[in-house]
Amino acid sequence: MTPLAIGGTVLWLVIAGILSLFSEDLAATGRSWWIDCALWGAVLGVPGTVVMVLHDRNQKRRQRD
Structure with a gap:
Protein backbone atom coordinates (compact mmCIF):
# COMPACT_ATOMS: atom_id res chain seq x y z
CA MET A 1 0.00 0.00 0.00
CA THR A 2 2.91 2.37 0.59
CA PRO A 3 3.80 2.80 -3.11
CA LEU A 4 0.16 3.55 -3.88
CA ALA A 5 -0.02 6.23 -1.17
CA ILE A 6 3.26 7.78 -2.28
CA GLY A 7 2.16 7.72 -5.91
CA GLY A 8 -1.15 9.41 -5.10
CA THR A 9 0.54 12.13 -3.07
CA VAL A 10 3.10 12.80 -5.79
CA LEU A 11 0.34 12.85 -8.40
CA TRP A 12 -1.51 15.57 -6.47
CA LEU A 13 1.71 17.59 -6.29
CA VAL A 14 2.27 17.24 -10.03
CA ILE A 15 -1.31 18.30 -10.72
CA ALA A 16 -0.90 21.33 -8.43
CA GLY A 17 2.27 22.28 -10.29
CA ILE A 18 0.61 22.01 -13.67
CA TRP A 33 -9.93 26.63 -6.14
CA TRP A 34 -8.69 23.75 -8.32
CA ILE A 35 -5.13 24.54 -7.23
CA ASP A 36 -6.23 24.56 -3.59
CA CYS A 37 -7.95 21.23 -4.08
CA ALA A 38 -4.80 19.67 -5.54
CA LEU A 39 -2.66 21.07 -2.73
CA TRP A 40 -5.08 19.71 -0.11
CA GLY A 41 -4.90 16.34 -1.83
CA ALA A 42 -1.12 16.38 -1.37
CA VAL A 43 -1.39 17.63 2.22
CA LEU A 44 -3.84 14.87 3.13
CA GLY A 45 -1.69 12.37 1.27
CA VAL A 46 1.22 12.88 3.67
CA PRO A 47 -0.50 11.47 6.79
CA GLY A 48 -2.10 8.82 4.58
CA THR A 49 1.35 7.77 3.41
CA VAL A 50 2.61 7.66 7.00
CA VAL A 51 -0.33 5.43 7.96
CA MET A 52 0.39 3.09 5.05
CA VAL A 53 4.10 2.88 5.94
CA LEU A 54 3.20 1.94 9.51
CA HIS A 55 0.56 -0.52 8.33
CA ASP A 56 2.95 -2.25 5.94
CA ARG A 57 5.67 -2.38 8.60
CA ASN A 58 3.30 -3.93 11.14
CA GLN A 59 2.00 -6.40 8.58
CA LYS A 60 5.53 -7.61 7.80
CA ARG A 61 6.23 -7.97 11.53
CA ARG A 62 3.03 -10.00 12.04
CA GLN A 63 3.96 -12.29 9.16
CA ARG A 64 7.36 -13.02 10.73
CA ASP A 65 5.82 -13.87 14.12
Whole structure:
Protein backbone atom coordinates (compact mmCIF):
# COMPACT_ATOMS: atom_id res chain seq x y z
CA MET A 1 0.00 0.00 0.00
CA THR A 2 2.91 2.37 0.59
CA PRO A 3 3.80 2.80 -3.11
CA LEU A 4 0.16 3.55 -3.88
CA ALA A 5 -0.02 6.23 -1.17
CA ILE A 6 3.26 7.78 -2.28
CA GLY A 7 2.16 7.72 -5.91
CA GLY A 8 -1.15 9.41 -5.10
CA THR A 9 0.54 12.13 -3.07
CA VAL A 10 3.10 12.80 -5.79
CA LEU A 11 0.34 12.85 -8.40
CA TRP A 12 -1.51 15.57 -6.47
CA LEU A 13 1.71 17.59 -6.29
CA VAL A 14 2.27 17.24 -10.03
CA ILE A 15 -1.31 18.30 -10.72
CA ALA A 16 -0.90 21.33 -8.43
CA GLY A 17 2.27 22.28 -10.29
CA ILE A 18 0.61 22.01 -13.67
CA LEU A 19 -2.42 23.95 -12.53
CA SER A 20 -0.23 26.70 -11.08
CA LEU A 21 1.07 27.32 -14.59
CA PHE A 22 -2.48 28.29 -15.53
CA SER A 23 -3.35 30.16 -12.33
CA GLU A 24 -4.31 33.39 -14.11
CA ASP A 25 -6.65 31.59 -16.50
CA LEU A 26 -8.17 29.62 -13.66
CA ALA A 27 -8.70 32.79 -11.60
CA ALA A 28 -10.33 34.53 -14.54
CA THR A 29 -12.89 31.74 -14.84
CA GLY A 30 -13.48 31.34 -11.09
CA ARG A 31 -11.65 28.03 -10.89
CA SER A 32 -8.63 29.00 -8.83
CA TRP A 33 -9.93 26.63 -6.14
CA TRP A 34 -8.69 23.75 -8.32
CA ILE A 35 -5.13 24.54 -7.23
CA ASP A 36 -6.23 24.56 -3.59
CA CYS A 37 -7.95 21.23 -4.08
CA ALA A 38 -4.80 19.67 -5.54
CA LEU A 39 -2.66 21.07 -2.73
CA TRP A 40 -5.08 19.71 -0.11
CA GLY A 41 -4.90 16.34 -1.83
CA ALA A 42 -1.12 16.38 -1.37
CA VAL A 43 -1.39 17.63 2.22
CA LEU A 44 -3.84 14.87 3.13
CA GLY A 45 -1.69 12.37 1.27
CA VAL A 46 1.22 12.88 3.67
CA PRO A 47 -0.50 11.47 6.79
CA GLY A 48 -2.10 8.82 4.58
CA THR A 49 1.35 7.77 3.41
CA VAL A 50 2.61 7.66 7.00
CA VAL A 51 -0.33 5.43 7.96
CA MET A 52 0.39 3.09 5.05
CA VAL A 53 4.10 2.88 5.94
CA LEU A 54 3.20 1.94 9.51
CA HIS A 55 0.56 -0.52 8.33
CA ASP A 56 2.95 -2.25 5.94
CA ARG A 57 5.67 -2.38 8.60
CA ASN A 58 3.30 -3.93 11.14
CA GLN A 59 2.00 -6.40 8.58
CA LYS A 60 5.53 -7.61 7.80
CA ARG A 61 6.23 -7.97 11.53
CA ARG A 62 3.03 -10.00 12.04
CA GLN A 63 3.96 -12.29 9.16
CA ARG A 64 7.36 -13.02 10.73
CA ASP A 65 5.82 -13.87 14.12
